[in-house]
Amino acid sequence: MARKKIALIGGGQIGGVLAQLCALRELGDVVMFDIVEGMPQGKMLDLAEANRVDGFDADLKGTSDYKDIAGSDVVIVTAGLPRKPGMSRDDLLSTNAKIMKQVSEGIKQYAPNAFVIVISNPLDAMVTLCQRITGFPKERVMGMAGVLDSARFSCFIAWELGVSVKDVNAMVLGGHGDTMVPIKRYANVNGIPVYELLKKKYNGDMRKVEEVMTAMVERTKGAGGEVVKLLGNGSAFYSPASSAIAMVEAILGDQKRLLPVCALLEGEYGVNGFYVGVPVVLGSKGIESIVQMDLDAEEQKLFDISCNAVKELVEAMDKLL
Ligand code: TXD
Numbered sequence: 001m002a003r004k005k006i007a008l009i010g011g012g013q014i015g016g017v018l019a020q021l022c023a024l025r026e027l028g029d030v031v032m033f034d035i036v037e038g039m040p041q042g043k044m045l046d047l048a049e050a051n052r053v054d055g056f057d058a059d060l061k062g063t064s065d066y067k068d069i070a071g072s073d074v075v076i077v078t079a080g081l082p083r084k085p086g087m088s089r090d091d092l093l094s095t096n097a098k099i100m101k102q103v104s105e106g107i108k109q110y111a112p113n114a115f116v117i118v119i120s121n122p123l124d125a126m127v128t129l130c131q132r133i134t135g136f137p138k139e140r141v142m143g144m145a146g147v148l149d150s151a152r153f154s155c156f157i158a159w160e161l162g163v164s165v166k167d168v169n170a171m172v173l174g175g176h177g178d179t180m181v182p183i184k185r186y187a188n189v190n191g192i193p194v195y196e197l198l199k200k201k202y203n204g205d206m207r208k209v210e211e212v213m214t215a216m217v218e219r220t221k222g223a224g225g226e227v228v229k230l231l232g233n234g235s236a237f238y239s240p241a242s243s244a245i246a247m248v249e250a251i252l253g254d255q256k257r258l259l260p261v262c263a264l265l266e267g268e269y270g271v272n273g274f275y276v277g278v279p280v281v282l283g284s285k286g287i288e289s290i291v292q293m294d295l296d297a298e299e300q301k302l303f304d305i306s307c308n309a310v311k312e313l314v315e316a317m318d319k320l321l
Helices: 013-024 039-048 089-110 123-134 146-161 194-201 206-221 223-231 238-252 297-320
Strands: 005-009 029-033 060-063 074-077 115-118 141-143 257-266 272-283 286-290
Touching: 005 013, 005 089, 013 029, 013 039, 013 238, 029 039, 039 060, 074 089, 074 238, 089 123, 089 297, 115 123, 115 238, 123 141, 123 257, 123 272, 123 297, 141 272, 146 194, 146 206, 146 238, 146 257, 146 272, 194 206, 206 223, 238 257, 238 272, 257 286, 272 297
Parallel strands: 005 029, 005 074, 029 060, 074 115, 115 141
Antiparallel strands: 141 257, 257 272, 272 286
């Protein structure tokens, strides 16, 4: 059986890690596209030369010609500028929207049957634009944010409780911005609610429990900015790349993973015509179903606020285009 083909549109910080993860996990052949002359070719040649050591079977190619992405099964888009310290994800809107238009046209022309995973920020608007321009069915165009935000929330929970992050389940829904909604109520460690473990840790002091949970929620919302501030130049790239690869493996491996994914809602959660982070089942057909969780009043309120932030962002983008 022929190997799958994965195209990376954008070969920068995240793109480079994506390429290495695809190779090490032997997910398929990799084509890295970028507009910087020579850079994708150099990165793919360098990665290929790791093969004797790492022993992966994959053809790796760097290019600045969209023709080379032809026949891709999955396209991962990181093309665009990352944030600088002090910038919000939304500050990238106008620049990255122009880039996303160009990228989407290239994907539409040369990879018409591909699953598309958009990473570029502002994520919720960028994936919206990509789906509009490619015209691909909604189950094949998705945004990566929730897997990353949920991974961050899980880390903070694991570090607070002194348990392995591998045993933590936590989900973050809504837009990929300051209004994202970590779902505290469902967070658990191998089925044990986090709230219960926090109550034990703090001897039933519910004020302290709420204070700690709130701190973890706020750190999750600000986690991207925390890395941007420390790096000083660029934004997170290891965890975003790993998060996108989990989505690629769910699709290529028909894994039926239930993951938070930025998906086009058409009535679900009371949202119609917008991309928002919700739980979905990811498999060989892409977004195979959208899971309707019962949100309590507080969660619904926060989710609605986040959806409105996405709507405003998309409206701002529409004014620019
Ligand atoms: O969770 C998430 N979705 C976010 C996404 C997590 C972290 C980073 N997030 C965003 O991903 C970030 O704000 C950026 O918008 C993208 C990519 O971040 P990265 O750190 O990889 O940025 P780089 O290193 O600047 O790489 C972007 C590449 C760079 O090599 C440019 O030359 C290229 O994009 N680029 C283009 N490629 C193709 N076509 C065009 N027009 C183009 N313009 C720039």
